[in-house]
Amino acid sequence: MEEDLSIPNPNSIGLLVKRMRQGDSGMLPVLVGLLVLVVYFQIRNAAFLSSGNLVNLFVQATIFILLGMAEIWLLLLGEIDLSIGITSVLGGAVAVILVDPQFNLSWFLALPAGVLVVTAIGALYGLIVVRLKVPSFIVTLAGFLAFQGVLIYLVDAQGTGGTIPVHEKVLYDLVYGYLTPLWTWILIVAGVAFLGYRMIRTDVSRRSSGLATDPLSFVIGKVALLAAAGIILAMVFNANRGTFVPLSGMPFAIPVDLGVLSFGTLILTKTKAGRYIYAIGGNTEAARRAGVRVERYRLLAFCLAGLTGGVGGLLYVSNLNGVNDGPPSTLTLYAIAAAVIGGTSLFGGRGKMIHAVVGGIIIATIYNGMALLSMSASTQYIVTGVVLLAAVTVDAIARRRSATS
């Protein structure tokens, strides 16, 4: 599923083999790692691959995925945000407070307001980094401390004892609401049909322009694989996972994630803005000399990071069914880890939005699987750390090989 939205390669098999030989093996090692984890957990506990647990796992992953995608906007530039775990929850808190009976704002104002707060913080970071040339590492570290203070103030000021519950239905339903099984099917079929159509159309128009293409069978194979994945997912989501009452359908959080993923991938692969973000991350001076307005696009990436993080914050408070003044400090680190485990470089210029999806699912798998096996939090942290280190090491070795070949 990882090739769907990426720039069409003239000869994917040939290039894939070539790039793997050069050490740029893409997401293959990570996917193998994921498979190993899944097999291990399934052997240890047969409930792991049950529909109920998988849906739970996907929902857990959505937050890592969204915050990871937020980081990818910045990592592509060689920048970083050390505060996304705090600022996104701050945005979520704003939404929770606004829909609270005391303000009683409608959800369609409150939720965008929460996202807007995080976007504005991103813009502020961007201005400081771009105009004043302060490293983003430091700016966002300062933000991490300062906005934690703001969050505590904001939550405590509501006088509900450090925790504000969500009473509003839409915000609650972001994570706990479900599409009906019919709509789940409609959404998945539509998504698969659209992506499949795009893949075939790209292939056909390349063919008719006389450009190098994959064999037709390869394209058809990819579409078939996509369709199979869609069908399996639909069946997982639509299987009855209720214990007392029947429960089935896709949680709203999934389409939210897919929407943000599609938006980000579209910007990165199909627009000038995306092209410039890659160019700036690869060689800022070259981009500048090519006439790219570097400062503008760096600022844009900071705003998009805020926007993406803001949506993640909404899912976070929905999942928690409220907000408290002490979100886990590991949230930011998981976000960066999700991006990097998926294959996005910390040094700029290399990465895709889909990386956060793979990385987020891996982190959620560890988190979920270990909880299922009743392993302690200490083991979870250690294993996540080891996986992160392994992912980065594989990447570094691959890159060194490609540099020397």
Place this chain on the structure above:
Amino acid sequence: MSTTPESSNPSSSSNGPSGQDGSGAGSEPVLLRLRGISKNFGPVQAIQGVNLDVPVGQVTALIGDNGAGKSVLIKTISGIWEPSGGHIYWKGDEIHVHTPRNATDLGIATVYQDLALCDNLDIVQNMYLGREETKFEMLDEIKMELATNQLLRDLSVSTVKSVRQLVASLSGGQRQAIAVARAVMRESQLVIMDEPTAALGVTQTAQVLQLIRTLSSRGMAVLVISHNLNDVFTVADRIAVMHLGTLCSEGPASNYDTASAVELITTGHSSRVPSTLTPSS
């Protein structure tokens, strides 16, 4: 384009654009004409009173020792900075180049030594960086890829297997070729190259020299800086020698041989070369 800073160099009054063919540029029409160009950085005089004609369809080699002022001169032409004095004429009209963009808009393309390519992008993406073709705001990859294929074919760059290769995977010669092709793509009439063969092996050097010949045969003027006299004599139609910030000799390549060129580079004069310097009254 705005006003020039007042010409603070009275000694180098210009010949002006008048003499269409008067100076020593041979029979080809002159594309770029420099008269009395000087550049100082504070009290340091980097170049002084440089007169140079760059004719259409020919390769002009600019040679000289380190610090002779070659790079300062080409950076002046390509708009990195403005000259402290003197006049630049483009197709007979006086121009003022304030920024690199001014130069690019005129049709002056400069390929610097560091090439300024993005390693993480593929060839097509590098070629079109900063002026992508779009359809409904979406990148038109097919159009860009077709045009890149066509251009590389036109320039006889045949060593590149796929234009969707990342630039990181290219050899030095291929990278140079891509940088040149990108410069050419911008409808350039003058291509300036700073040490295009400095980092290259024998085969790759031959490829780049061939590319330079292709450019001039397509009617472009090429101004190339090089330290390598072999390359210069292989590729240049005209040679201009700089010594200590001045242009000490200029003429058809046939006027020079390696010995006289070395003599000019090191001492600034040679008894064996007929003086073909453009008079600057």
